[in-house]
Amino acid sequence: MSKLLLASIHDVGPRSESAVDQLCDILGQHLGALNFAMLVVPDHWSEAPLAANPAFQAKLRGWADRGVEMFVHGWFHKDLAQHTGMAAIKAKHMTASEGEFLGLSTAEAARRMADGRKLIEDIIGRESAGFIAPAWLYGPGAREALAASGFRLAEDHMKVWRPDTGQVLARGPVVTWASRSVGRQRSSRFFARLARNTLGFLPHARVAVHPGDVTVPALVSSIHATYAAFAKDRRIARYADLLPGAAASGARV
Numbered sequence: 001m002s003k004l005l006l007a008s009i010h011d012v013g014p015r016s017e018s019a020v021d022q023l024c025d026i027l028g029q030h031l032g033a034l035n036f037a038m039l040v041v042p043d044h045w046s047e048a049p050l051a052a053n054p055a056f057q058a059k060l061r062g063w064a065d066r067g068v069e070m071f072v073h074g075w076f077h078k079d080l081a082q083h084t085g086m087a088a089i090k091a092k093h094m095t096a097s098e099g100e101f102l103g104l105s106t107a108e109a110a111r112r113m114a115d116g117r118k119l120i121e122d123i124i125g126r127e128s129a130g131f132i133a134p135a136w137l138y139g140p141g142a143r144e145a146l147a148a149s150g151f152r153l154a155e156d157h158m159k160v161w162r163p164d165t166g167q168v169l170a171r172g173p174v175v176t177w178a179s180r181s182v183g184r185q186r187s188s189r190f191f192a193r194l195a196r197n198t199l200g201f202l203p204h205a206r207v208a209v210h211p212g213d214v215t216v217p218a219l220v221s222s223i224h225a226t227y228a229a230f231a232k233d234r235r236i237a238r239y240a241d242l243l244p245g246a247a248a249s250g251a252r253v
Contacts, residue, residue: 004237005230006160006170007036008208011077014056015041015048019211026220027209030227034066035236039073039132042116046076050119057123069129069239072120072151074100075112077134099137110145117151129239130154131163136174153239160206160242169242170204175226177219179212189222196229204242205230 009023020038027036040060043049050056064070077100101109113131121128130153133142138156146154146163154163160170175195178184199205207226213219 003202003234004170004204004241005031005234006204006206006237006239006242007031007227008039008071008206009036010039010073010208010210011041011044012038012060012073013041013044013048013050014053015044016211017056017059019214022214023209023211026214026223027227030224030231031236034063034068035238037069037071037129037239038063039071040116040120041073041077041134042075042119044076045078050123060120061124064124064126067238070120070124071129071153071155071239072113072116072131074134075116076100099133099135101133101142102135102137102139104139104141104145106141106144109139109142110149113145113149113151117149127152152243155206155239160204160239162243170206172199172202172204172206174206174208175199176208177210177213177222179210179216179219185216185219189218192222192226196226200233204237205234 007027009020012020117128131151132155136156151163154161157174159168161168175192177188209223
């Protein structure tokens, strides 16, 4: 079985339109066509409601029609919960107040998942590819809601799985970058370089980019180098390819 490369653009929405366009161009240079996924935020930080932007809706539908897989990526992408214990550590060190689904109750997580799914699927006219929580962080309530959600796929930092059964479909760390501080920029570039040189044995490589990456030339260079390295000897795949016997998302009837 050939090794696979799974690529994604996070935080897609009207708030990040220009940066997403740039990332589409970057990924297209290495992957050919639109062979990647987009993680769509319905109302990023309550500042960019997708429901109120028909022009961006049309853009999303166009991307989906051309083969981009569309994941539901939270609702606000903003974490307003008060955390304790391990959740507090994750909220402080793994994200900048963006782990929206880390502290939600099961009922609230289920509501936001369902609302995001309906909005995005109505726009693109087909089934969404799955659900991925902002910052890849899931609290107990989110995991319980996700298991009953009907989404086909979910992802965190270390794996892709089927929410209904818990079956793990891909393992290994996702390669991504952080732009919010010089220290995080350096550490993410270091990890990307390490991944290019040491993770070639993995059956599935996952590489994810964010809109903020395009604001740092050194990160853009690292992104180019990383996609080029992994694409060299891997088949460019869709997340749906991980589902045994499953075809890519088709148009909704």
